[in-house]
Amino acid sequence: MGGSGTDGTNAGKRPNEQLASWFVRSGWSKGELARQVNRRARQLGAHHISTDTSRVRRWLDGEQPREPIPRILSELFxxxxxTVVAVEDLGLRAAHQSPSVSGVDLPWAGPQTVSLLSEFSRSDLMLARRGFLGTSLTLAAGPSLIEPMQRWLVPAPAADHADPPPPARRPHRLSKAELDMLESTTAMFRTWDAQSGGGLRRKAVVGQLHEVTDLLQEPQPAAISERLFRCAAELAELAGWMSYDVGLQPTAQKYFVLALHAAKEAGDKPLGSYILSSMSRQMIHLGRPDDALELIHLAQYGSRDCATARTQAMLYAMEARAYANMGQPGKCKRAVRMAEDTFADAGLDGEPDPDWIRFFNEAELNGENSHSYRDLAYFAGRSPTYASLAEPVMQRAVDLFAVDAEHQRSYALNLVGMATVHLLKREPEQAMDKARQALDVAGRVRSERVNTRLRKTVDTAVRDFGEVPEVTDITELLAKKLPETAEAV
Incomplete structure (x- = not known):
């Protein structure tokens, strides 16, 4: 029975109603679930796993599988x-693992941060397939995510910032020119991501991050160490963002968490708030707007006295997105107004914006706010009122992105957003016109996030307006131009 992946405990077992509920709603057959478990196990290197329909039936009957199957099932569902479907949500027992290894509750200390970043990036580079970095990697949500992140606000203990004593061997002391090049390379990676999506450069970013952690493991003067931690934080955030963009959600979250730790070591609160906003965006994507709002409020509280107006405007826009997905129109509209008013002050405070927030321009502001109105429309039962509020703001975003060659992924996402607004207004012909334009851009952008949203929008059109010729045409074109074969790199 070694290949079954079960613990052999059958005495007194009862049907697993929780697992059965998720299984029925998934629409999978027992054979399909078995095939997916086996495929995922092979990706993890767990070649001893060999599941079949009878084994799935035993799980549904109450048999408890051994690791890594519970975590594989959590990932698949x-x-x-x-959304996050934890092992416990499936009525299964999770393996007891050290939180510092398996979760997001990591020690807030420089040496441990460097060690974890080095280990994680090395594992990612070595596996280089679907982002599975071991059976311990799962998504955190709720208190298990929020409570550890709150420690970002706890002041670090006072440290001796004097240069360390000379080591036994002479380390590689970075020159200012070398540090400048590291930082400019990070900015270049960020530009490539915006132009081409996360699928083309992700491994290069992870490799650069690993190189920076190697430098951090050598003795460095305090000022250089701070810049290296900031560079590591930016690269880890970008690796997380690219992982999120190609659909590797647990990998993305782990990079975001490590990025926040590195930002704290750098003493960069605005950068930390930006990383938390990326985590918030991921939680909205995963259907966890309450968690998203908690993360944004942490970001706002931690950076309110030091972030530029542009950064604060971005945080207000993300706050609006969270409120929209919670179905709170009053608070959503207030946050939208705050984003607009604060953005009007961008550049007037005399503080230069860091490169990582440069993406948040007028087009991005309009895109975020229009998506908030669009999300409100869905929450309010496909409300035409909120759809009408979204339309002119979304159109403004689309027009601005159309002449912005640097942000092609955002252009595609907003074209898809415009298509969803037209569907809400029951205008399928206009919706499919925008979907067709988005499909053209998607062909130039390697982003599973764009592809998934485009497919979902077309699926909605088929369900609601399947008899409209434009819908039939785009369905055939989508199958031809965008087959579901995307793989993360």
């Missing part, structure tokens, strides 16, 4: 439903 999370991906299927677009």
């Amino acid at each position: 999370s991906e299927r439903f677009g």
